[in-house]
Amino acid sequence: MSDQHDITPEQLLKEAQDLRWEVGGDFHEKLMETIYTDAAKIAERAITRPGEKSNFDLDRAIDSVVTSRVWGFPIMVLLFTFIFWLTISGANYPSKLISDVLLGTVRPFLKTLAANLNIPWWIDGLVIDGMYLSTAWVISVMLPPMAIFFPLFTLLEDFGYLPRLAFNFDNIFKRAGAHGKQALSMMMGFGCNAAGIIATRIIDSPRERLIAMITNNFALCNGRWPTQILIATLFIGALVPAHIAGLISALAVVGIAVLGVLLTFVVSWALSRTVLKGEVSTFSLELPPYRPPRILQTLYTSIIDRTIYVLWRAIVFAMPAGAVIWLSANIKITGISIAEYLVNFLNPVGILIGLNGVILVAYIVAIPANEIVIPTVLMLTVLITGAKGFGSGSGVIFEIQSNTEMLSLFNAGGWTLLTAVNLMLFSLIHNPCSTTIYTMYKESGSLKWTIVGALLPLGMGIVVTFFVAQIWRLVANIV
């Protein structure tokens, strides 16, 4: 027989094992050293440096400004204030435009069409009032801010600024047991938590990446800003004289966002010291050279990316939610709709934590898309209170343009300042939307950490609102 049959795989592995013990434990180190030595030699022979080495200076000059002790942090603050301002104010007009088209023009057209074709009322209701409406809603609320926020972010990324941001922030995150790059995924989270969770890919250390994923939900996303702004304007702004109402309500919203950042640090700190302390942790952060971004191409790619993403999310998650909302308000058992049963059932719990049954039900059916919480709350409030003159039928989500009308509806629903404050808190601290949960599962590949990521904020939210409510009432009783 030939030599081939003289060796078995087992023998080979045995021999490898013996040799391995012989060559000793520093094999990996020696191997890396040899490869790098070879690489250095080859590189040395191939490289010529005709120019002076002074050309590195542009990168250094930019770095000496953006990472300087004096300018580093102010530049970041200004840059991101600008981006958020542009996102929030710039999104208003296109949002209104999309909503005018989808809700103001297309929907009446569809309704007329359905009426002319003699489609049964329940199909018309389920498809147009339920599914179409919520899908259109999510698109008009989410698309414009996403299509502004993310391309701007992408430009900064292409330029090479973002790693510097992580570099500047790392010390703070290190104290919370996290990675400086979490600053980036957190910023992305202000746009969309699911995108923020995908962005944690840049964190190459397993422990810190999990921390960044689980805490991303504490970054107040685009879908929750409108809720915060509305409630702050209606309830907090109303506490102070009219000329400073705008400022105070804006401060309240910023306060909530800052609270979210603080919670990110606190929860990161707690996770890294308890359940996650066994996960591997490594740190390295490459600061790549600056590159002039290809602005038009980047904007184009990024806007297309975001549009596709929002459409996908609206269709996959918001459309079924719309169907559920409509059905729950229209399927009646002994004359009372499922939604009403649910609201009544959850009302005691809601009241206990300073909210109410309507809000809890809205948060349950709006798990797929946080942007429809307020329209759902309005619809349910009308359903429960029987208020006349709002919306266009049970199960049809809607928004009211006039603040006074909205306030009177909320008052009819039994809302107080405590309800408003707790709603703002709960909107910040509750389970992430289903897109985010799904993304977390896909990215972490772990059911366990997905469950932690979903239930931890929910539990915290209930605890926080509960204590706020009790202390609030206690103080109110005394005063």
Added chain:
Amino acid sequence: MNDQMKIKPTAPCATCPVHNAANLKRLGVDMENWDFVVALAGNPNVGKSTVFNALTGLHQHTGNWPGKTVTRAEGGFEYGDYRYKVVDLPGTYSLLATSLDEEVARDFILFGQPDVTIVVVDASRLERNLNLALQVLGITNRMVVCLNLVDEAKRHGIEVDQRRLARDLGVPVVPTVARYDKGIDDLLEAISEVATGKVLGKQYRIKNMPPRLKNAVEQLAGMITTLYPGLPNARWVALRLLDGDERISEAIRNGELGDLTKGMEEFSEPNLEARMEVHA
């Protein structure tokens, strides 16, 4: 129907694709309708995704940020008479499997046996990037070096003599500026030459190894060659075994490594000896 089947050659030939469809399928790559599979490897942040986009015309988002592509992206292009499937691997500093990304990249190059592996290197940080290129070269000689970002290197006062580099590495080296589509035609040409077997690189052997290690590697590589004649990267496998790489031990135990030599024997033996011609 029967006639058609007879006409089809069953044995691999020198110009035919060598990819083993079964293994690729296991790695999640469907090779139906494709003639060749091209893997794209490189350090993080060297413009690998940009090269991918330039080759495939896709608009995968590329960022100036290390570690953007974590999952594999796929695309394709046609060049000459063949259709090429391009698989963008995660950017890694090394292939020694210290992280999930590295394992994904390493497994694809080793077990997927791509017809061509493009290693994208940053011309301004050549030494660091060659570390990865040399590791890939230990696994496969069907490699093309895409010397990217030559404009940036020039700005930094660095010029790379690609002929010299190609001679030292023993594989084609193509300078490109992928962001502006410069050099992509040359890259396509080089890919097709390696894919069709017109040009073949030579196996790279790590020099400067301490004698103690060298002896161990030689001894083990000898056994591996006896066990798996035709395996093109016995020395590399030996290195991995000495480093205690459980994935490779596993591949030996379950026969995965042995499978790699199927279809290789006829194909690679004569060509392995052939020295490639360096084209500039």
Added chain:
Amino acid sequence: MNPDPLTALIIGILFLALLSFLFLPDKGLYFKWKQARILSERALSEDALKHIFLCEQENRKPSLDSLAGVLKISRDQAANLLNHLETLGLLDVSGSGFQLTSDGHDYALRIIRAHRLWERYLADETGYHAAEWHDRAELHEHLLTTEAVNSLSSQLGNPRYDPHGDPIPTATGGMIRPEGIPLTSLPVDKVAKIVHLEDEPEMVYAQLLAEGLQLGMEVRLIEFSPQRVRFWAGGDEHILAPIVAANITVLPLKEEEIVPSEIGEPLSSLNLGESGEVLEISPSIRGAERRRLMDLGILPGTIIDVEMRSPSGDPTAYRIRGAVIALRIEQAHNIRVKKVRQEERQPAMVSKN
């Protein structure tokens, strides 16, 4: 409709307290209960076998008292345990003493193998601090089946030593005899290498860790007195009580083995604009983190330039083989470099083409 807020508040606080009492990681009742379940009778027997085995290894005589002390049980319980082990055929009780049967010997080796492999695993593949390895392995050794131990071993590349320098028995029961002498027996001025750091008792081990002592470090004894042991190791002078120093095992080096190595200074001590040549990465950087640093090109001989510091003081960015990479101060502190003056480093940059 509303419950009285004060009552609700108190109930809420009590509820939270109860929850944390039950589920607090490492301290809560649930955790304690899980731990207690592991520490069943079987675990006690296994620990007893291990204790007797280690006593035999070190030529000490195990006694009922030593056993009761190690397992934290009463003398009566210890006596019962010994009877139990005898009926299982693992122990020979003859007259005053007792010793392991051949079966008992094998069993003990298996547990020690599981313990040391698990410590190796914790050191290389997880982020747990060195001070936690022993206690975690002490629990986990009882949970691993023989197959699990074997597959763990091959997954780790069949290591020979645990992270404290103790040899790991092989699957067939072979074990390298530990070499070396206690640091306290080393003659003054002789150079030796640390081969083992005893991880028990915990307090002493914590002290060794705090001194920054590592396996593989070279040591030289400066002074030995009943009050204190003074020695050089890793570029620093250390002073320990003899009873602590006795937990360090060293292997005296022959003349030709002593490499005149430079100690250098930590990378973290270089200022902006300065450069250093890497001498070594300290052994305290292990596993994934160590390999990552090497992948980045931080290897003996690599020149590192200090480029810039974060406005918050940490991390610092270094130019390493052409790329700018930020490292935290804890990492930089564990990379030893030799300062290179700029004039010396310039020629290397110029191509010899």
